[in-house]
Amino acid sequence: MKAAILTICPNVQMVDVTHEITPHDVMEAAFVLREAASNFPEGTIHLAVVDPGVGGARRPVALAHDGHLFVGPDNGLFTLITGHREPQELVELNRSQFWRQREVSTTFHGRDIFAPVAAHLAAGSRLEDVGTSVPELEPLHWALPIADEQGIQGWITHIDHFGNCITNISRELLETHRSNHGMKCYVGTAIIKGMQRTYSDVPSGEPLILIGSSDYLEIAVNAGNAARLFSIRKGASVNIVFTDRHV
Amino acid sequence: MKAAILTICPNVQMVDVTHEITPHDVMEAAFVLREAASNFPEGTIHLAVVDPGVGGARRPVALAHDGHLFVGPDNGLFTLITGHREPQELVELNRSQFWRQREVSTTFHGRDIFAPVAAHLAAGSRLEDVGTSVPELEPLHWALPIADEQGIQGWITHIDHFGNCITNISRELLETHRSNHGMKCYVGTAIIKGMQRTYSDVPSGEPLILIGSSDYLEIAVNAGNAARLFSIRKGASVNIVFTDRHV
Amino acid sequence: MKAAILTICPNVQMVDVTHEITPHDVMEAAFVLREAASNFPEGTIHLAVVDPGVGGARRPVALAHDGHLFVGPDNGLFTLITGHREPQELVELNRSQFWRQREVSTTFHGRDIFAPVAAHLAAGSRLEDVGTSVPELEPLHWALPIADEQGIQGWITHIDHFGNCITNISRELLETHRSNHGMKCYVGTAIIKGMQRTYSDVPSGEPLILIGSSDYLEIAVNAGNAARLFSIRKGASVNIVFTDRHV
Numbered sequence: 001m002k003a004a005i006l007t008i009c010p011n012v013q014m015v016d017v018t019h020e021i022t023p024h025d026v027m028e029a030a031f032v033l034r035e036a037a038s039n040f041p042e043g044t045i046h047l048a049v050v051d052p053g054v055g056g057a058r059r060p061v062a063l064a065h066d067g068h069l070f071v072g073p074d075n076g077l078f079t080l081i082t083g084h085r086e087p088q089e090l091v092e093l094n095r096s097q098f099w100r101q102r103e104v105s106t107t108f109h110g111r112d113i114f115a116p117v118a119a120h121l122a123a124g125s126r127l128e129d130v131g132t133s134v135p136e137l138e139p140l141h142w143a144l145p146i147a148d149e150q151g152i153q154g155w156i157t158h159i160d161h162f163g164n165c166i167t168n169i170s171r172e173l174l175e176t177h178r179s180n181h182g183m184k185c186y187v188g189t190a191i192i193k194g195m196q197r198t199y200s201d202v203p204s205g206e207p208l209i210l211i212g213s214s215d216y217l218e219i220a221v222n223a224g225n226a227a228r229l230f231s232i233r234k235g236a237s238v239n240i241v242f243t244d245r246h247v
Numbered sequence: 248m249k250a251a252i253l254t255i256c257p258n259v260q261m262v263d264v265t266h267e268i269t270p271h272d273v274m275e276a277a278f279v280l281r282e283a284a285s286n287f288p289e290g291t292i293h294l295a296v297v298d299p300g301v302g303g304a305r306r307p308v309a310l311a312h313d314g315h316l317f318v319g320p321d322n323g324l325f326t327l328i329t330g331h332r333e334p335q336e337l338v339e340l341n342r343s344q345f346w347r348q349r350e351v352s353t354t355f356h357g358r359d360i361f362a363p364v365a366a367h368l369a370a371g372s373r374l375e376d377v378g379t380s381v382p383e384l385e386p387l388h389w390a391l392p393i394a395d396e397q398g399i400q401g402w403i404t405h406i407d408h409f410g411n412c413i414t415n416i417s418r419e420l421l422e423t424h425r426s427n428h429g430m431k432c433y434v435g436t437a438i439i440k441g442m443q444r445t446y447s448d449v450p451s452g453e454p455l456i457l458i459g460s461s462d463y464l465e466i467a468v469n470a471g472n473a474a475r476l477f478s479i480r481k482g483a484s485v486n487i488v489f490t491d492r493h494v
Numbered sequence: 495m496k497a498a499i500l501t502i503c504p505n506v507q508m509v510d511v512t513h514e515i516t517p518h519d520v521m522e523a524a525f526v527l528r529e530a531a532s533n534f535p536e537g538t539i540h541l542a543v544v545d546p547g548v549g550g551a552r553r554p555v556a557l558a559h560d561g562h563l564f565v566g567p568d569n570g571l572f573t574l575i576t577g578h579r580e581p582q583e584l585v586e587l588n589r590s591q592f593w594r595q596r597e598v599s600t601t602f603h604g605r606d607i608f609a610p611v612a613a614h615l616a617a618g619s620r621l622e623d624v625g626t627s628v629p630e631l632e633p634l635h636w637a638l639p640i641a642d643e644q645g646i647q648g649w650i651t652h653i654d655h656f657g658n659c660i661t662n663i664s665r666e667l668l669e670t671h672r673s674n675h676g677m678k679c680y681v682g683t684a685i686i687k688g689m690q691r692t693y694s695d696v697p698s699g700e701p702l703i704l705i706g707s708s709d710y711l712e713i714a715v716n717a718g719n720a721a722r723l724f725s726i727r728k729g730a731s732v733n734i735v736f737t738d739r740h741v
Contacts, residue, residue, distance in 0.1 A: 002262045003286035010260065010288070013504065015496045023409045024470045039497035039605065041504070052470050055445025106445040108460035111286070162517045198549025198600040213602030223518045223546050249509045250533035257507065257535070270656045271717045299717050302692025353692040355707035358533070 001115040008119035024052040026076045031157045034080040035214045042067035047118040055106035063087040071118045076140035091131030098130045147177045151241040163225030165232045169217040182243035185209050188230035248362040255366035271299040273323045278404045281327040282461045289314035294365040302353035307340035318365045323387035338378030345377045394424045399487040410472030412479045416464040429490035432456050435477035495609040502613035518546040520570045525651045528574040529708045536561035541612040549600035554587040565612045570634035585625030592624045641671045646734040657719030659726045663711040676737035679703050682724035
């Protein structure tokens with residue numbers, strides 16, 4: 001894919017965000033993309049290819065949202081980027097003059113369609129050049145956390161390099177429902193009370209809950225690996241129960 | 248190695264093709280190099296260091312082929328790049344003024360010889376500057392697939408990140424021998440009939456055979472991991488048997 | 495972190511040295527940093543974030559040493575860079591105008607403090623701009639090898655991608671004490687005699703000791719994996735016993 005990009009746009013600055021998405025896991029990719037994209041400067045072109053349906057019916061698309069461009073398959077990858085709104089501009093990639101000039105494979109559109117289009121955009125082409133305007137992204141419905149005054153039920157969306165377990169429970173959702181109650185968190189084999197500010201607020205080897213750097217609730221172990229210690233996998237459920245007193 | 252390159256040529260555009268070649272596996276590296284190199288633009292310098300004989304008798308070389316330059320040990324790495332032809336230009340790296348200016352180690356010529364030479368080539372030196380012309384690459388004979396009208400026997404050369412198993416049976420070889428017969432493929436614990444166009448042509452979890460993006464026969468599982476499911480390892484044999492009817 | 499850097503300094507040349515330090519292992523990071531840094535050209539900014547105490551009391555710092563700049567937490571990471579000397583210039587990072595302009599998290603100062611400061615330094619800010627001068631780095635005492643005329647006791651500081659086991663016994667220390675004696679090395683389940691020049695000096699699959707490319711004693715297996723074969727882990731002790739005759 002980088003070779004394809006450099007063939008078209010030799011002076012581009014490329015950053016690898018991750019090559020470690022679980023194969024075929026569009027949901028995990030969508031979470032990581034949302035988290036990463038917002039930190040890049042305006043005008044960044046985000047090339048995202050988790051594409052289990054390559055060569056099949058899903059559309060190849062490019063879109064503009066909040067000053068960033070995104071290129072990839074229309075399979076839900078961009079659902080969390082745009083939230084419930086439609087992207088400012090959305091095109092279906094259907095102009096093969098912007099694709100690989102040799103044979104286009106049926107199994108690697110990352111190399112043959114998405115990377116060349118991203119490179120053409122980096123080299124100055126506009127969205128309306130590389131495809132035809134279409135009305136909306138394929139709607140995909142992600143399971144949302146369930147919240148009331150008793151507590152919140154969410155799930156683990158991502159386990160990072162350190163074994164920290166990131167949930168789909170945002171700071172905002174938690175603050176809205178918790179008010180000034182205490183809380184207990186049930187996850188994997190652990191029950192954890194209260195909220196901390198940072199890892200070293202508890203002794204080494206102790207579990208904690210905190211709002212992580214992505215502004216989502218995170219389960220961690222200070223200087224340890226929470227996923228391994230508490231047998232927590234991606235997709236595991238997380239139950240927050242509010243308690244009477246602020247603990 | 249990158250530090251060595253940047254010391255000599257600070258504005259170079261560097262791409263990491265892979266750091267995941269099985270240690271010491273020159274054959275796997277040769278397949279990946281052939282596959283990757285052809286996608287890069289003309290003038291690219293390919294620095295390839297899988298070098299189990301470092302510090303021993305194997306020659307350090309640089310060569311020109313089809314508008315690309317290659318730098319590395321003369322141990323078979325470049326065999327598939329040049330095919331059965333000799334490279335257009337081939338030099339043995341024997342001019343230490345183009346090497347690391349501090350001590351040259353006996354165990355890391357990637358850092359001390361190959362990266363500095365590649366950087367000097369990127370900065371404008373020519374092959375004839377960095378070494379002395381030599382007649383030919385060390386000949387290495389790769390096992391080739393065996394093919395007749397009954398079928399083809401090849402082997403797995405590479406297993407990718409998804410568990411897809413890539414063989415040494417090219418589209419061309421298959422088409423030449425298969426004519427309009429059907430086929431069955433025996434590999435690992437699987438027997439797979441027919442050929443598909445892309446992964447999603449079969450239901451999720453089902454095995455398939457297809458011509459992959461490198462134009463070689465590939466064994467895959469739609470949304471799954473063929474290597475794990477069928478206990479297929481690199482080097483495993485693959486038997487294609489042609490059948491009477493086109494299935 | 496790269497997004498943060500590019501937001502401030504879009505044309506920087508970035509190199510990933512490693513993302514594979516054992517989580518929270520400041521000592522391993524310090525060894526790898528010393529090894530890597532010396533190969534980069536003068537003026538390089540080294541951004542090093544192994545930061546188990548993030549959000550706690552440890553100071554964020556930047557320093558100048560031997561023509562290089564370093565940015566990261568003051569937790570021992572830079573101990574081996576400066577040796578027993580103080581850095582030429584050392585500042586505590588306490589000027590938030592050089593940090594992330596959105597909220598600064600308590601758990602990811604790599605993204606929110608260190609990367610932005612490194613980017614400002616790359617864009618031309620000076621150390622005295624980004625922080626206040628402080629007298630010295632937090633002193634950290636690394637266990638040093640013990641050496642006399644009988645032998646040397648050290649330990650494994652790093653196991654590389656090939657399973658080669660790098661010790662904290664430098665070429666200099668060994669030469670000083672060994673004079674012209676022979677030697678035996680006890681490490682993991684292996685006893686290895688003598689010293690070699692490079693891996694292929696012994697047959698395939700045989701163990702050897704040599705001075706590696708970092709100028710430290712290294713235990714290896716030619717075309718094999720010493721760590722796996724001899725059950726050697728990071729931190730394992732290494733005993734060199736000098737023998738009467740030069741073997």
